[in-house]
Amino acid sequence: MKTKTIGLTPDQKSAGPLDRAVVFLGPPGAGKGTQAKELARTFGVPHLSSGDMLRENIAENTPLGREAKPIMERGDLVPDPLVLHMIARRLDAPDCAHGCVFDGFPRTVAQAQYLEELLKQHGYKRPVVVHFAIDPARLLRRLTGRRMCKVGGEIYNIYDHPPRVPGRCDNDGGELEQRPDDRQEIVAPRLQAYEKQTAPLVNYYRRLGRLHQVDASRDVQDVSRQVLEILRTAR
Numbered sequence: 001m002k003t004k005t006i007g008l009t010p011d012q013k014s015a016g017p018l019d020r021a022v023v024f025l026g027p028p029g030a031g032k033g034t035q036a037k038e039l040a041r042t043f044g045v046p047h048l049s050s051g052d053m054l055r056e057n058i059a060e061n062t063p064l065g066r067e068a069k070p071i072m073e074r075g076d077l078v079p080d081p082l083v084l085h086m087i088a089r090r091l092d093a094p095d096c097a098h099g100c101v102f103d104g105f106p107r108t109v110a111q112a113q114y115l116e117e118l119l120k121q122h123g124y125k126r127p128v129v130v131h132f133a134i135d136p137a138r139l140l141r142r143l144t145g146r147r148m149c150k151v152g153g154e155i156y157n158i159y160d161h162p163p164r165v166p167g168r169c170d171n172d173g174g175e176l177e178q179r180p181d182d183r184q185e186i187v188a189p190r191l192q193a194y195e196k197q198t199a200p201l202v203n204y205y206r207r208l209g210r211l212h213q214v215d216a217s218r219d220v221q222d223v224s225r226q227v228l229e230i231l232r233t234a235r
């Protein structure tokens, strides 16, 4: 499987400690998960994905996991008190002392306000909020155009990065397939639901003058540079 690594200039490597929380907002498929992981690795801080944390709690059969499991299995959203409790506990861990990167949290204005309080209690500065902005039509193409090789797992996009022979992998001739989750009828409602749920949150941070926007339609390296530039200059 081809994985892109993000190239950092020597200057960016000596960025120093993060010492704050970073919040990544953006629709599924905008690349924020990849960026959050890379940023966390660059600064040696934890990458806190609320989805991953819930799944870990379920796998480890913690009291929190036992509570969340039936809710997630029904496909329902895990209620705020449970998620907030999980985040609060996670922030107590020593590895969060020099900052962290939130991915998929907060999702609502109420969660954002709770997070501000929580960070204050933990002696953090205000979080830096990075919004992954991308044209919805472009995002839809990015997701619905994705095809994966059945043999080697290589990722293609029939619009932006097509194979030389349609339906066949360039490397091994393997058959390319679309994941069920990437089908238009699955993706389009998911994106609409995301927009509806998070638009108030984006507006909230914007009104406070705290929303930093990156152009998420650019390639991985370029988006990474935009993120680092925001962190360099954010108060």
Ligand SMILES: [Zn+2]
Residues within 6 Å of the ligand: 149, 150, 151, 152, 153, 154, 169, 170, 171, 172, 173, 174
């Ligand atoms: Zn292949």
